[in-house]
Amino acid sequence: MKKFFSLALALLLVLTVIPVMPAQAAGGSITVYNWGQYISDGSDGALDVIAAFEEATGIEVNYVEFDSNETLYTKLKTGGSSYDVIIPSDYMIARLIQEDMLEELNFDNIPNYQYIDEAFKNTDYDPDNAYSVPYTWGTVGLIYNSKYVDTPTSWDALWNSDYSGKILMFNNYRDAFAIAQALKGYDMNTTDQAELEDCAELLKEQKPLVQEYVMDQIYNKMIREEAWIAPYYAGDYLQMSVDNENLEYVFPEESYNVFIDAMCIPKGCQNKEGAEAFINFMCDPEISAENLSYIGYSTPISAAKEYMDAEVTSSPVAYPDDETLSRAQSFTYLPDETSHLLDQLWLEVKTDGGNTTMYLIIAAAVVVVVVVLAVVLQMQKKKKKARRGGQG
Template sequence: MKKFSKCLALTLATAASLSLVSSCQPAEVVNVFNWGEYIDEDLNAEFTKQTGIVVNYKTYTTNEMLYSTMKSGGASYDVIIPSDYMVARMIEEDMLLPLDFTNIPNYNDIDPSKKGLLYDPDNEYSVPYTWGIVGLIYDASTTSEAPDSWTALFDKQYAGNILMFDNPRDAFAIALAVLGYGLNTTNESEIREAYALLKEQRPLVQAYVMDQVFDKMGGGEAVVAPYYVGDYFLMREDNPNLGVVIPKETTNTFVDAMCIPKSAKNKTAAEQYINFMCSTDSGYRNAIAVGYSTPLVSVYEKLKANDELEDICYPDDETMARLEVFINLPPETRKLYDELWAELMIDN
């Protein structure tokens, strides 16, 4: 009994001290939902220091996961960073708030070529965070010649040493590129042809991966893998034999953009956060930490001046012209993608 009352006293004391803490002025909070490994983590603390707003930072791994989190309504975020086609889908489904650009003066620094893109033609809902390209990563120590085409991923000589995207949009884009079709095609027979190609490729594939690609390419497990060029630099730290090319057919170039969802509770803080991320200092630190291409002109100039530009991240205009940006597909096409993808994955 004595023990029990001791416990009780302790519990009460803890409860009392907790209530003391919570009775303090609650700090203003901005809830941010970003991709994993996609920021210089110190920047959040820096933002809090400058504004007094606490950053509650969470991460996700795919656009689809972001979409389902927002759609299921379980969470409330103030800033999210979907990619182009997902921005378009969210705009279409009325999930985003229009931004007040007077609160985001740093928007002026965004490269004009990254404004008014197809996904947000009137620049109402999004501010580019980074952009990038899907490239073909290969291990030079195990290939006789550097591949320059997506066909390497379908080449029997690499059987068992091929990694492939574990998401339908990116995987289909590669098959469509090999077949010479547009990456945004809605033509069912073209998509089915791409499916047939992926099905044929399946026995050659070692594994379907997303983030696991870092371990596998870094550890020399596979010879060729498609992935986002920005992440190549991280893999190269583990495996200096790795090289990357922009395949000669075409490939996807994407923009990840900061948006404010309808469910946001603190729009002003969200806009402050977006503005902060567009400052030269934040953009520069992010570019160094993340390795993706920056949409900020001043950051590009600074990288150039410091000789820190990776050419592959900023291809010339001629190369850029043959790359394709994903647009949001109509629901029928999305459904077809989902069905074919599930079929491809279930096929044992």
């Protein structure tokens, strides 16, 4: 019997070790952690970028998605999983650099970095170009369905009660607060507590009108016209508008966010050279052109535009004119206290409302009924016991 057990145990041990040593491909494998709907995946006849990379380098790619910078941050912080390439936005890169969570890149392995436009180098978030290589840039604007919504000019359309229940809102605090900040005329990187609380109040006012706080679920909802108006990223609008012609995009008259998403290598990566090969591959102008034509975001590589359709490169949504861009603001690193305050205010917004007194009454009534029932039952039982005891 003992022999059998040790044999079974040994077998179990072997079985647990096997998945740790996967069949090593020529170049090993890398894990890429990217936003949802954010790479050309071969659908609709587009290039499957990952397959092309695997074919070119022999490196196998595990592709995983996140839905907001904060989710990515939490995943990295809690650990337990390692990624080789991540693609956060500017302000999050600044935070990751600040907290020493990124590896410095070896640009000898990324010769295609030369194609990146000068405008996307020496940025605020990575002033020495040591940690990140731009993937895309884009803007946040209003997406609306022209069938139901009159052409909006301002963010306040998201507070219009005519569209109650048909409004979607960002499900991450940075983008959500930016809209309130734009409406109130505050800086998008304000650290002033009173200003932020003011914005939270504005978001609480909006909440009853909001159908749902969403990220990528916006595709489904806007395309099927379950929702009529939403703030979202320009590139995603371009993808959505293919499936529903009634969708329009507008830059509000207030300020709006312009962002850069860039590829980085987090500390604890398993295959840094593989990761750098991936980053290099994505900066190839032809690949970038194929990829960004599909995902709709704007390219930081001017050389890539030569390979793109004129229709794409002349789109005022993807490449707005200078005058429109002058209203845009980018996010910068916020100190920890402000991040925590925003976390807390965002939670307050999300948990606000509900008829408190009604619930108190209902819950109290339920509890009272349950307790009374329990007591009555108990007493009855005792009586019966006593009677039985008397008879016995």
